[in-house]
Amino acid sequence: MTETTEPVIAFLGSGSMNGSILRGVLASGVSPERIRATTRSEGSGRALAEETGVQVYSSETDGEANARAVDGADLVLLGVKPYAILEMCDEVRDALAPDTLVVSVAAGITLAAMADHLPEGQPIVRAMPNTPSSAGRGVISVTPGQHTTEAQLASISDVLSQVGTVVTVPEELIRAVTGVSGSGPAYVFLLAEMMQKAGEKLGLEPEVARVLAKETVSGAGVLLSPEDADAEALRKAVTSPNGTTERAINTFLDGGIEKLVADAAGASAARGDEMEQEYCG
Numbered sequence: 001m002t003e004t005t006e007p008v009i010a011f012l013g014s015g016s017m018n019g020s021i022l023r024g025v026l027a028s029g030v031s032p033e034r035i036r037a038t039t040r041s042e043g044s045g046r047a048l049a050e051e052t053g054v055q056v057y058s059s060e061t062d063g064e065a066n067a068r069a070v071d072g073a074d075l076v077l078l079g080v081k082p083y084a085i086l087e088m089c090d091e092v093r094d095a096l097a098p099d100t101l102v103v104s105v106a107a108g109i110t111l112a113a114m115a116d117h118l119p120e121g122q123p124i125v126r127a128m129p130n131t132p133s134s135a136g137r138g139v140i141s142v143t144p145g146q147h148t149t150e151a152q153l154a155s156i157s158d159v160l161s162q163v164g165t166v167v168t169v170p171e172e173l174i175r176a177v178t179g180v181s182g183s184g185p186a187y188v189f190l191l192a193e194m195m196q197k198a199g200e201k202l203g204l205e206p207e208v209a210r211v212l213a214k215e216t217v218s219g220a221g222v223l224l225s226p227e228d229a230d231a232e233a234l235r236k237a238v239t240s241p242n243g244t245t246e247r248a249i250n251t252f253l254d255g256g257i258e259k260l261v262a263d264a265a266g267a268s269a270a271r272g273d274e275m276e277q278e279y280c281g
């Protein structure tokens with residue numbers, strides 16, 4: 001680690017997830033000079049550099065892009081698709097300093113598999129973030145590998161806490177984190193989509209239905225924001241006895257929403273397990 005308080009961070013693969021963390025970190029006030037990023041295509045690299053002011057290297061035109069980004073970095077966040085993570089470890093292993101912390105945000109890639117593809121003793125962390133990180137409202141689990149020091153875990157937790165709430169979990173519970181919060185934003189967006197469609201079916205113009213659905217979901221999210229907010233109490237505050245909401249909520253419950261949500265989270269977790277088998281053997 002460098003002696004300064006702000007580490008140099010390399011984002012390898014800057015798509016939805018790593019891009020969200022990168023943007024959240026910049027929005028929190030970290031200097032672009034301390035950040036490098038890589039993309040596959042040169043076009044998206046140029047767009048990212050223009051948008052963020054960070055140094056971007058693109059692997060499509062520069063075979064050394066990822067190694068260049070890693071050189072001198074304190075923290076390296078691997079944000080490519082799960083099938084490409086171990087290949088990325090192989091690609092950058094010789095460019096890593098022994099105390100560079102390598103963090104994977106991928107579903108389904110174990111610490112053991114990463115360790116096998118990195119130099120002996122390399123500090124590693126497995127994280128499970130979510131995309132509201134771009135707005136500073138992510139929730140991110142971290143799981144340190146065997147050679148990760150307390151100081152290194154504190155350093156990555158500090159960076160990630162700029163973009164959301166950080167929790168530490170044992171590796172066997174990452175599947176649960178994935179099922180609830182990693183995949184979770186998509187469940188909420190799906191609900192917003194369904195509400196919009198329902199509004200249209202009830203006769204609203206599509207644009208009006210879109211605004212009603214999106215403002216309702218984001219407004220409800222604001223009410224749920226305070227540390228002590230309680231979803232059940234907020235729901236009850238909308239639900240008048242024998243009123244309209246009660247009829248709607250009962251329709252959800254009678255339709256099996258509780259089991260459906262549990263099954264959906266379980267399916268996400270199970271797919272993470274399956275990916276571990278697929279990619280980590």
Ligand SMILES: NC(=O)C1=CN([C@@H]2O[C@H](COP(=O)(O)OP(=O)(O)OC[C@H]3O[C@@H](n4cnc5c(N)ncnc54)[C@H](O)[C@@H]3O)[C@@H](O)[C@H]2O)C=CC1
Nearest residue numbers: 013014015016017038039040059079080081082105106107
């Ligand atoms: N999208 C999400 O909400 C979440 C994603 N994740 C994890 O994040 C990882 C990335 O997922 P997404 O961001 O959704 O995918 P994505 O496809 O949006 O991002 C991956 C990016 O890596 C780039 N890339 C691929 N190979 C590269 C290379 N050799 N050099 C440089 N850039 C390269 C791609 O062009 C792409 O932009 C996955 O492992 C996923 O499991 C984890 C939690 C949430």
Ligand SMILES: O=C(O)[C@@H]1CCC=N1
Nearest residue numbers: 106107178182183184
């Ligand atoms: O869908 C996926 O596999 C990734 C992991 C969690 C959210 N997106």
